[in-house]
Amino acid sequence: KVFLKDVEKGFRGPQLVVSRSCNEFIELLFRAEVPEMDAGAVEIKAVAREGGVRSKVAVSSNVQGVDPVGTFVGGHGTRVNAVMSEIGEQEKIDIVVWSDDTKEYI
Numbered sequence: 001k002v003f004l005k006d007v008e009k010g011f012r013g014p015q016l017v018v019s020r021s022c023n024e025f026i027e028l029l030f031r032a033e034v035p036e037m038d039a040g041a042v043e044i045k046a047v048a049r050e051g052g053v054r055s056k057v058a059v060s061s062n063v064q065g066v067d068p069v070g071t072f073v074g075g076h077g078t079r080v081n082a083v084m085s086e087i088g089e090q091e092k093i094d095i096v097v098w099s100d101d102t103k104e105y106i
Contacts (some may be wrong), residue, residue: 020023021051033079045098
């Protein structure tokens with residue numbers, strides 16, 4: 001799996017620019033694993049990533065009583081482990097709760 005960043009016109013036809021290290025790639029992998037995202041119950045607010053090393057994903061819930069971190073981790077870590085196996089087991093993923101209050105968020 002890859003993230004299609006751009007299609008450029010080249011001398012030999014269209015050139016596809018793909019990436020496996022961009023932030024959007026992590027978001028799309030989670031979207032495939034977390035059906036609650038399509039329902040609008042939870043969302044990814046921000047992603048910070050150093051490809052191959054560590055990703056930090058800030059998540060929030062739009063439905064009272066839904067734990068956003070638990071939703072993204074999944075039972076016994078199944079959802080986050082599925083994403084980790086796609087990007088490489090050596091890369092760690094931290095999932096934190098998003099807050100508009102900077103002090104609380106940090």
